[in-house]
Amino acid sequence: MPEPYRSLSEAAEQVRAFNHTSQSAGKGWEYPSHSYSALGNLSYLVGMLEQAIVQSTRPAMCTYEHGRLRIDNGGDADQAVTELVNARLKAGAAAAALTAAVQRMHNATSAMGLDTTGLPEFAEDGDA
Numbered sequence: 001m002p003e004p005y006r007s008l009s010e011a012a013e014q015v016r017a018f019n020h021t022s023q024s025a026g027k028g029w030e031y032p033s034h035s036y037s038a039l040g041n042l043s044y045l046v047g048m049l050e051q052a053i054v055q056s057t058r059p060a061m062c063t064y065e066h067g068r069l070r071i072d073n074g075g076d077a078d079q080a081v082t083e084l085v086n087a088r089l090k091a092g093a094a095a096a097a098l099t100a101a102v103q104r105m106h107n108a109t110s111a112m113g114l115d116t117t118g119l120p121e122f123a124e125d126g127d128a
Contacts, residue, residue: 032112039106049095
């Protein structure tokens with residue numbers, strides 16, 4: 001079974017690739033429908049972040065619950081886990097807010113299209 005953190009590494013690489021290839025408009029990346037498709041996929045992606053955040057803390061939490069968590073330099077495990085849980089709650093709330101915002105963006109682009117009036121490359125046969 002692959003190590004779960006590798007999946008997140010691959011997802012991050014794919015987001016980086018999207019950021020690189022979407023920097024400028026061009027063939028296949030020029031119309032409102034392309035934004036709609038991208039935002040739909042992004043909405044799906046960010047909609048899974050809250051669960052991924054919680055599940056990413058499971059190994060540390062399990063180790064703590066079994067009394068086996070050690071903190072570098074003799075640090076306090078209870079304090080470290082309290083910080084982790086508080087940050088996880090804030091991250092989950094931020095992920096939920098991000099999901100809602102991206103879904104609104106996706107919805108906003110659903111009615112958008114290209115006005116092809118006067119564009120020769122979109123003229124149908126018989127149009128003058």
